[in-house]
Amino acid sequence: METRLIFISLCLGTILSAAEEVKENLTGVVGGSITLPDPLLERGFLLYGPEIIASVRNKVFQIEEETYLNKLLWDTETGFFTITDLQRNNSGVYRFDSKKGRSLKSSYQLTVYDSVPPPAVKALSVSSDGCSLLCSVDREATLLWFKGEQILNQSSSASSLPLTVNTEDLRSSYRCVAANPAENKTLTVDVRTKCGLNSTESEAENKIRHCNSC
Template sequence: MEVLMRIIVFFMLKVSSAAEEVKSELRGIEGGSITFLDPVLEYGFISLERKNVAMVKEKKCDILEEIYEDRLFWNNRTGLFTLRGLQRSDSGVYGFDSKKGAVFTSSHRLTVYEPVAAPAVNAVNTVNVSAESCTLLCLVKKAGETTLLWYKDEDILNQSSSALSLPLTLHRQDLTSSCRCVAANPAEEKTLHVDVTALCGGLMDTDRHGSDTKIRSYMIIVPIVLAAVVLLGALFIRGRFFLKNKKTTTETQAEYYLPSLDR
């Protein structure tokens, strides 16, 4: 009979655990800390997956599980628990059961992530005088649960989940934009701002080369056009002068011969 009662209680606890609503989703980073916001002020428990790990009684906190020694702290003024030195094994559903004063039962799911690796950026192609673009590559040493994102100003241009690298192609008009690579997971993110002019300076050189070429072309073409205009003007003036002289000569000859005809 006693064995049967234990089995019934066990299954009731299981059903209760399954039906218990998780109040919030919490995220932490390995080595970091987190403070749970449900206060246990006078008497109660904190549990992980329904296993009590600490108990509050008579303004004192007793740690019941050795792995939480020197990591789980209770503030006797606020009644809040803080877990430090987070480990991946700390992930799970934490329950809070206050049985005196502010009586309540609540639970929160904590997920502990690896720290995000700091991103690095390299230019992956050599920009030459004929290049129209420059490709940058954002890199992380480990992907894990990391998402890589490329931002230009406030717009996301490219992104990838669980990738070790992510390319971004820039053009001349992008040289004045603010670009950054972000490595992020659900718990944290790390940002690297990119000096585009330093990594893609060849595009500026290309642009200057193109401008210099245009200037040199103008310097050659403009004098030729001016010379042609002057030459055409001179020919036009000379032509008019020639026609005028010819007309004068013709009139003079006509005046010379007309009297002889009268005789």
Template sequence: MEMFSGGLLLIFVMTSSADQEVKQNLISTVGGEVTIPEPVKSRGFLLKQGRVIAGVKNSVFEIEDDDYLNRISWDRATGLFTLSRLQSKDSGDYAVNVNKTIVSFKLNVYDAVLEPGVTVASVSSERCTLLCAVDQLSGGTLSWYQGEVLVIQSSTQRSLPLTVDRLGLRSSYRCVSANPAGNLTRSVDAKTSCTVQQRTGKKSSHTLPPPGLHRKLKDAAHVVELLVT
């Protein structure tokens, strides 16, 4: 830990006086990793919020912040730093200091996108209500699409109903759970699902929700059915 202690003052002076390049946005998920796209070949530093967390001197790599022990690596061949096993608290401003040039980055760490589950909430001879739900919606959206057209979207509701009339059953539908780090889609054959539900009272295998959603969908479906009827 003594490798860079004598140079910290120099780092902060350089940061304030050097020309700073335009910041880039980096996105990853909790538990994932991200590579900082600015190489350090023989000497340079990685900073977070203006504080040195790792550095390279004479091609020797050392981590300066205990919070990043075993979570920052440096590739000698490419000169790139990689942060792994990311946590939400790793979000923030990072910078690479090489030869008096500061390149800064903004890292946002999001929860992994969860796959949505879809079930038939209610059905009648005139219409069918589909319900899409996820266990968690943190910093993301839940959306219904008819073909490629966005029908309804929410960034606050973990369950989102969609009512389809008889003519609408001919169209294709999909529910999308998304955040800036990615998205997952559940496609629905509305005509088949609603017909099976109406005739037998059993949900189509195409609309079964992922594990953990059965109770939530059942409760939400009951509420929607009361509202619809």
């Protein structure tokens, strides 16, 4: 009977421990920094995988893993950990283990991405129907064309993305966005200027307005 009670207690302890563990996906950018969501105010540990990389005891912070010296910070007032100068090899599971009061275990899957390349836009052609544009980046990213808040064209992994702007829409607001799960960069495009239509009486504009066949 005693053995059975011990077994039940162990099972309940495992269930409660699992219920208290919080898992969250985090993203960062190479060279940037990230603050882990949970505070550690008095006593506990921060682990990377199975390894303890930092500890807090009676509000005294100590780096346990040398590679995190000058890279891992702890705020004595808020209790938050911040990892600075992120690199791709900092991706992995970080676990926060509090030993003060109610034990709370939280784990975070951190993925560090290369910075998104800035998009560039050029005009490919101008015709009576409108203007053809090409948004490009120097390495693959998620590319999106926006008209106002509406997505007109997108690709999840591309180095360039075309867009044709019709004559009647030349004065609308357009943006090309390069993105990854950690950040995005936006280029606002003045289509009239990009397509050589900045002057209201320009030859190119007259061509688009009045040419029925080119």
